[in-house]
Amino acid sequence: MSINVLLVEDDIDLASTVVDYLEIESINCDHAANGIQGLSLIEANDYQVILLDLNLPKLDGLSVCQKVRESSNDTPILMLTARDSLGDKVAGFDAGTDDYLVKPFEIEELLVRVIALSKRRSGQASTLNVGELALELKARSASYAGDAIKLTPITFKLLEKLMREAGKPVSRAALMQVVWGDEQPDSNSLKVHIHHLRKQLEKVGADLAIETETGFGFVLREKSA
Amino acid sequence: MSINVLLVEDDIDLASTVVDYLEIESINCDHAANGIQGLSLIEANDYQVILLDLNLPKLDGLSVCQKVRESSNDTPILMLTARDSLGDKVAGFDAGTDDYLVKPFEIEELLVRVIALSKRRSGQASTLNVGELALELKARSASYAGDAIKLTPITFKLLEKLMREAGKPVSRAALMQVVWGDEQPDSNSLKVHIHHLRKQLEKVGADLAIETETGFGFVLREKSA
DNA sequence: CCCAGTTCTTAACCTCGCTTTAACGCCTCA
DNA sequence: TGAGGCGTTAAAGCGAGGTTAAGAACTGGG
Numbered sequence: 001m002s003i004n005v006l007l008v009e010d011d012i013d014l015a016s017t018v019v020d021y022l023e024i025e026s027i028n029c030d031h032a033a034n035g036i037q038g039l040s041l042i043e044a045n046d047y048q049v050i051l052l053d054l055n056l057p058k059l060d061g062l063s064v065c066q067k068v069r070e071s072s073n074d075t076p077i078l079m080l081t082a083r084d085s086l087g088d089k090v091a092g093f094d095a096g097t098d099d100y101l102v103k104p105f106e107i108e109e110l111l112v113r114v115i116a117l118s119k120r121r122s123g124q125a126s127t128l129n130v131g132e133l134a135l136e137l138k139a140r141s142a143s144y145a146g147d148a149i150k151l152t153p154i155t156f157k158l159l160e161k162l163m164r165e166a167g168k169p170v171s172r173a174a175l176m177q178v179v180w181g182d183e184q185p186d187s188n189s190l191k192v193h194i195h196h197l198r199k200q201l202e203k204v205g206a207d208l209a210i211e212t213e214t215g216f217g218f219v220l221r222e223k224s225a
Numbered sequence: 226m227s228i229n230v231l232l233v234e235d236d237i238d239l240a241s242t243v244v245d246y247l248e249i250e251s252i253n254c255d256h257a258a259n260g261i262q263g264l265s266l267i268e269a270n271d272y273q274v275i276l277l278d279l280n281l282p283k284l285d286g287l288s289v290c291q292k293v294r295e296s297s298n299d300t301p302i303l304m305l306t307a308r309d310s311l312g313d314k315v316a317g318f319d320a321g322t323d324d325y326l327v328k329p330f331e332i333e334e335l336l337v338r339v340i341a342l343s344k345r346r347s348g349q350a351s352t353l354n355v356g357e358l359a360l361e362l363k364a365r366s367a368s369y370a371g372d373a374i375k376l377t378p379i380t381f382k383l384l385e386k387l388m389r390e391a392g393k394p395v396s397r398a399a400l401m402q403v404v405w406g407d408e409q410p411d412s413n414s415l416k417v418h419i420h421h422l423r424k425q426l427e428k429v430g431a432d433l434a435i436e437t438e439t440g441f442g443f444v445l446r447e448k449s450a
Numbered sequence: 451c452c453c454a455g456t457t458c459t460t461a462a463c464c465t466c467g468c469t470t471t472a473a474c475g476c477c478t479c480a
Numbered sequence: 481t482g483a484g485g486c487g488t489t490a491a492a493g494c495g496a497g498g499t500t501a502a503g504a505a506c507t508g509g510g
Contacts, residue, residue, distance in 0.1 A: 040398060041402070043396060043398045043399070044396065044398040044399045044401065044402035045399065045402060046399075138393050138394075139392070139393050139394065140394050140438055140441060152439065152440070152467090152468060152469085153439065153440035153441065153468085154468080154469075185469085185470065185471090187470065187471055187472080188470085188471080188472085188486090188487095189469070189470055189471080191486065191487070191488090192469080192470075192471090192487095192488085192489095193469085194487090195487065195488065195489095198487095212485095212486070212487090214478090214485070214486080215485075377456080377457055377458080378457080378458095379457080379458075410458090410459065410460085411460095412459065412460050412461075413459090413460080413461085413497085413498095414458075414459060414460080416496090416497060416498065416499090417458085417459080417460090417498095417499085417500095418458085419497095419498090420497095420498065420499070420500095423498095437496090437497070437498095439467080439468075439496070439497080440468085440496075
């Protein structure tokens with residue numbers, strides 16, 4: 001099975017060494033020189049493993065990692081870091097890293113980890129379930145007990161976040177962040193979309209409800225009978 | 226579909242264990258005890274997968290592998306090696322191996338890989354099919370229920386990607402990446418080509434449609450009646 | 451090297467529906 | 481009772497997607 005990986009690294013020398021070496025091992029290796037380019041390649045392609053430098057121009061490694069995870073992409077990420085500090089590793093794992101390697105590293109070591117991570121991927125889930133509610137992340141579709149639920153891009157993101165945190169209240173700010181990132185609308189958009197989402201859940205007679213945590217945010221939880 | 230594999234292994238005990246186990250799983254397994262015999266069986270028969278020991282009398286595994294590839298035979302090869310050294314794996318991939326397994330291995334693990342590799346081969350097939358739609362990759366032609374569909378280079382690539390991911394939405398970015406790589410046109414080229422492709426599908430009365438996932442991309446799926 | 455046919459890009463325009471906005475009503479709690 | 485938080489609704493806006501046509505860029509054959 002041909003392995004497809006992405007290397008996000010601004011050191012051109014190091015990058016071409018890695019790319020060449022991996023290609024010899026018949027591992028196809030794309031390369032991005034900065035975080036922004038990396039993200040767009042990740043969006044466009046289906047990689048088995050992502051190799052991510054921590055210090056990157058335009059968008060640093062941790063942020064790239066966070067954004068990848070936010071878009072519910074769980075491709076294994078191997079962090080490459082020049083620093084050996086515990087703090088970095090901890091921050092890395094917080095951000096959703098699967099493994100890390102401290103520079104300078106043996107390239108053979110890299111190969112072993114890439115192969116190991118690429119194998120890990122087979123057991124990944126692409127469906128979120130809460131009660132009878134199912135969200136197909138890849139198909140971008142939702143259903144309740146078999147009945148399809150129509151979702152717009154925004155309601156999809158909201159439902160995804162609420163399902164990931166099912167039973168736990170999610171703050172208004174967290175929901176806004178998921179949907180709009182940093183440039184957030186200033187009016188009552190969020191409550192309108194929450195309203196749409198509630199209507200969709202009602203329509204299929206779902207046994208789940210989005211409850212309000214006054215002054216804080218919302219929770220998705222099973223209806224108490 | 227019956228799977229046909231060849232095991233090239235000089236350890237008779239191990240060989241008969243593997244042969245017996247695979248046959249229980251209704252996988253037909255021929256056996257060669259040395260490299261020369263292995264090669265002649267490979268030449269004579271059409272195997273879905275070749276299991277190749279690294280240390281073999283008369284002609285070692287790596288050489289067998291190289292000779293198979295030289296004769297432009299791309300049957301997947303699974304290398305069995307007693308050693309865990311990286312050097313062997315590297316040499317194996319160089320020689321054209323597709324996967325490896327370190328002895329001693331769990332026989333279930335072997336089964337999983339044999340099945341995976343045998344499937345891969347059909348995935349490399351030169352024809353993609355979705356419903357009655359067929360795409361001949363080598364001939365670069367398409368047809369629906371026998372009627373030819375005229376495709377330009379770009380619409381061909383789009384259809385190929387959509388057919389490979391049939392039923393799952395493909396992001397706009399992914400489609401752009403497939404067609405233009407990194408130097409992407411800045412205007413609405415994609416939607417024009419999608420439009421052309423849709424017209425072609427209509428023309429042959431295909432029971433498939435390219436649906437829009439607003440804010441995301443497109444899906445190829447069967448028309449709901 | 452030119453021509454004809456094909457293919458690709460661009461731009462303009464239109465439509466549709468998602469998103470935002472704003473207005474209003476309800477409820478709760480000081 | 482009035483202020484603030486939330487729900488609901490309807491309408492406006494705005495951007496994404498669809499369609500079309502024109503011309504630029506390629507192509508292969510003469």
